[in-house]
Amino acid sequence: MVKNSTKMIMYTTLIMSTIMVISSENWFSMWMGLEINMMSFIPLMEKKNNNLTSESKMIYFIIQSMSSILFMFMIIMNPSIMINEKMILDIPMTIISLSMIMKLGMAPVHPWFVSIMSKMNWENCMILMTWQKIAPLFVLSNTYNNTMIINLISLLSAMIGAIGGINQTSIKKIMAFSSINHLGWMVICMKNDNEMWMKYLIIYSIMIIMLTKMFSYKSINFINQINMNIKTKTEKMNILIMMLSLGGLPPFIGFLPKWMVIQSLILSKSMLLLMILMMLSMLTLFYYMRMIIPVIMSNNVINKWNIKSTNMKKMQIMMFLVNMMLPIVMMINMN
Numbered sequence: 001m002v003k004n005s006t007k008m009i010m011y012t013t014l015i016m017s018t019i020m021v022i023s024s025e026n027w028f029s030m031w032m033g034l035e036i037n038m039m040s041f042i043p044l045m046e047k048k049n050n051n052l053t054s055e056s057k058m059i060y061f062i063i064q065s066m067s068s069i070l071f072m073f074m075i076i077m078n079p080s081i082m083i084n085e086k087m088i089l090d091i092p093m094t095i096i097s098l099s100m101i102m103k104l105g106m107a108p109v110h111p112w113f114v115s116i117m118s119k120m121n122w123e124n125c126m127i128l129m130t131w132q133k134i135a136p137l138f139v140l141s142n143t144y145n146n147t148m149i150i151n152l153i154s155l156l157s158a159m160i161g162a163i164g165g166i167n168q169t170s171i172k173k174i175m176a177f178s179s180i181n182h183l184g185w186m187v188i189c190m191k192n193d194n195e196m197w198m199k200y201l202i203i204y205s206i207m208i209i210m211l212t213k214m215f216s217y218k219s220i221n222f223i224n225q226i227n228m229n230i231k232t233k234t235e236k237m238n239i240l241i242m243m244l245s246l247g248g249l250p251p252f253i254g255f256l257p258k259w260m261v262i263q264s265l266i267l268s269k270s271m272l273l274l275m276i277l278m279m280l281s282m283l284t285l286f287y288y289m290r291m292i293i294p295v296i297m298s299n300n301v302i303n304k305w306n307i308k309s310t311n312m313k314k315m316q317i318m319m320f321l322v323n324m325m326l327p328i329v330m331m332i333n334m335n
Contacts, residue, residue: 006043014040014131021135027075030139031068034103037135038064045116045124056116063102063112070099071139094146096139101153103136106183107160108153114164117176122216125172129179129212130205137186137197144190151188155276158184162283169223171215174287175208178246181284185261185277192264200257207246207254210319214239227294234316236295241323243292247285252323256330 013036021033042061047053074092105113117125144150161181165174182204189196215221218229230236245254258281265274 010040010044014044014127018131018135022138031072031075034064034068034071034135034139037132038068041127041132044127045120047121052119056119059112059116063105063109067099067102070102071096074099090145093143094149096143097146097150100136100140100143104133104140104183105180106153106187107156107180110157110160110164110180113180114173114176117179118170118172120172122172122212125175126209126212129175129208130201133183133201137201140187141190141194141197144194147191150190151273154184154188155273156184157181157187158277158280162280165284165287168287171221171223171226171291174223174291175211178284178288179208181280184280185258188273188277189261189264192268196260196264199260203253203257206322207242210322211242211246213315214242214319223291226291227298230295234313234320238316238319240292240296241320243288244285245323247288248281249285251326253325253329254323256326 017033017036017040020036021030024030024033038061042057045053045057045060074095078092102109113128117128120128157180161177161179161184164180165177168174168177182200186197186200186204189200214235218225218235220226220229226239230239241252245252248254248258262274262278265271265277
């Protein structure tokens with residue numbers, strides 16, 4: 001088990017390395033930031049009495065190292081990058097983008113992401129789905145040049161994220177496929193608006209933090225455990241709202257980032273891309289609904305001590321309010 005002091009150091013270096021990548025002025029310090037980021041996250045994956053963590057640490061290390069080597073190799077191979085950053089050739093730039101796609105766990109190099117998500121605890125899953133995406137997405141937004149390849153990968157990610165989650169019973173795997181699907185939406189809007197992915201990631205992160213907190217608190221890892229562990233009407237309402245929000249249904253906050261991407265794609269006249277993405281979004285909604293329908297349909301008998309000992313009361317209210325913030329945000333946007 002990781003000591004609290006070690007954990008604090010690792011979290012600090014994790015945050016500092018991402019800030020280092022974002023504020024870098026050259027490619028080498030970007031690469032260095034990505035390496036520190038990787039080395040900070042690996043010790044956090046440690047868990048007592050669990051052999052799966054060593055396997056997931058190895059997978060994570062190998063994949064991240066391979067993509068970093070590819071990134072570094074392209075920087076060294078192209079001497080013009082040292083003279084002027086704008087002189088970098090198209091092929092190395094595309095390969096750098098592909099190395100970042102590998103780091104993110106987008107399709108077709110997604111199996112490692114799903115594999116390690118199922119082997120970690122909820123806290124680490126949350127970090128992997130939110131904070132660990134910032135640095136590679138930032139590098140990707142700066143190297144975005146081959147629109148056709150990136151669009152193809154984004155569509156493939158949205159497709160695999162939508163289809164892959166249908167056959168799963170493990171919630172961690174469902175959340176991993178959901179994350180791959182959302183990555184497809186995030187990356188596809190980089191071409192038109194380079195800041196949109198940041199807004200998308202912020203809202204997506206808020207939704208993921210709320211969901212993982214709930215799953216962690218209730219010790220939920222599989223679909224059948226949702227109905228067993230979620231008893232009160234407030235909790236049922238909350239998980240329903242959070243799942244629909246993650247799927248991007250209009251009255252909830254999760255619709256806002258998808259709405260921004262839809263507007264961006266309409267303005268750039270990418271109607272075919274938009275239609276495919278929206279159809280795939282329906283598939284993700286299907287597996288979110290499959291998770292929550294048993295909860296809504298069944299009427300549980302709740303013991304009095306279960307009602308009295310709800311430490312999550314304030315958190316439940318906060319989750320509800322955050323998810324219902326869409327009309328306020330829309331009013332601010334209009335002004």
